[in-house]
Amino acid sequence: MGALIVNDEKKSFLALRNSLESYTPISDDTWRAFKGITKFRSLTKNTLLYCAGTIPRSYAYVYQGLIRGFVCDEKGKEYNKMFFDEGMFPGSMTALLTSSPSMLSFETIEDTLIIEIDFASYRKLMIEKNDLKLFQIYYLEKNWLLAKDSREIEIVQDDATARYLRFIDNNPTLIDRLAQYHIASHLGITPTQLSRIRKSL
Numbered sequence: 001m002g003a004l005i006v007n008d009e010k011k012s013f014l015a016l017r018n019s020l021e022s023y024t025p026i027s028d029d030t031w032r033a034f035k036g037i038t039k040f041r042s043l044t045k046n047t048l049l050y051c052a053g054t055i056p057r058s059y060a061y062v063y064q065g066l067i068r069g070f071v072c073d074e075k076g077k078e079y080n081k082m083f084f085d086e087g088m089f090p091g092s093m094t095a096l097l098t099s100s101p102s103m104l105s106f107e108t109i110e111d112t113l114i115i116e117i118d119f120a121s122y123r124k125l126m127i128e129k130n131d132l133k134l135f136q137i138y139y140l141e142k143n144w145l146l147a148k149d150s151r152e153i154e155i156v157q158d159d160a161t162a163r164y165l166r167f168i169d170n171n172p173t174l175i176d177r178l179a180q181y182h183i184a185s186h187l188g189i190t191p192t193q194l195s196r197i198r199k200s201l
Contacts, residue, residue, distance in 0.1 A: 008113055009040040012063035016115050019061065019087050023138040030129045037121035043112045050092060050106040055099060058116050059091025065112025066177055069104045070185070080186040083109075083174055089139075091119075109182065160189045161197050 013035065020026050026034075041060075043049065049067060050056050060067075067084040069092075081104060084090040092102035096119045126132045158166065164187055168175060175183075184194040 008042075008063070012040055012061075012113055012115055013038075015063050015087070016061050020135055023142075024131060024134040026131050026135065027129075030125075030131050033125055033129070034122075034132070037118045037125065039116045041114050041116055043108045043114060045108055045111050047108045047112075048105060049090065049108065049114070050102060050104070052103060052105040053101050056092050056095050056102050057120070058118050059089055059093070059096060060114040060116050062086055062088050062090065063113045063115065065114070066109040066174070067106055067112060067114075068109055068182065069106050071104055078185055079188070080182055083171070083178065083182075083186070085174060085177075089143075109179075110177065160187060160193060161200070163187050164194065164197050165201075 016038075017026065017031055020034075043065070049060060052071065062084050064086060067090045068080050069082040069084065069090060070078050070080045072078050082090075084106075090106050092104050092106070094100075095102035095104075126136055164183075167183065167187065180194055181191045184191045187194065189197075
């Protein structure tokens with residue numbers, strides 16, 4: 001069992017470097033320093049990685065598994081803002097940048113293997129390493145600025161059926177991995193409404 005965990009850890013770090021380098025080349029020196037501020041973790045399904053109301057100190061990289069970022073209203077109703085599968089970086093960036101309590105909680109939907117990254121150390125390292133700066137710029141442009149604009153337009157302009165079809169197009173590998181109530185929560189509709197939409201299609 002120990003050998004399997006070590007093997008998973010090695011594969012996860014290889015995947016993380018490949019993910020970083022899909023945006024910009026990362027030098028060996030930067031990579032060694034980056035690895036020094038990280039920690040490999042194995043999480044079981046339904047584990048809270050980060051909890052709303054607390055100030056986070058890290059964010060994560062998903063090597064294997066699935067995590068949801070969600071908020072709860074005053075009545076306890078949950079809204080799934082985002083899903084993070086393999087190759088993605090779950091974490092409350094606003095809370096990390098402002099050192100304030102997170103509005104989001106992050107929970108594993110499947111058994112999940114992650115690499116946890118210390119945020120304060122990452123910020124310090126990013127100032128020192130130009131290749132890490134470039135990664136940050138390119139990643140934020142693609143995954144936060146452009147994706148955020150697209151999501152906001154979709155919410156305003158699309159009806160529920162159009163939002164569901166867009167979700168399928170954008171997340172084809174997640175459809176069979178997510179419970180219908182998780183998808184309905186993300187789309188801002190009830191599971192019953194989602195069931196009607198699926199039947200009509």
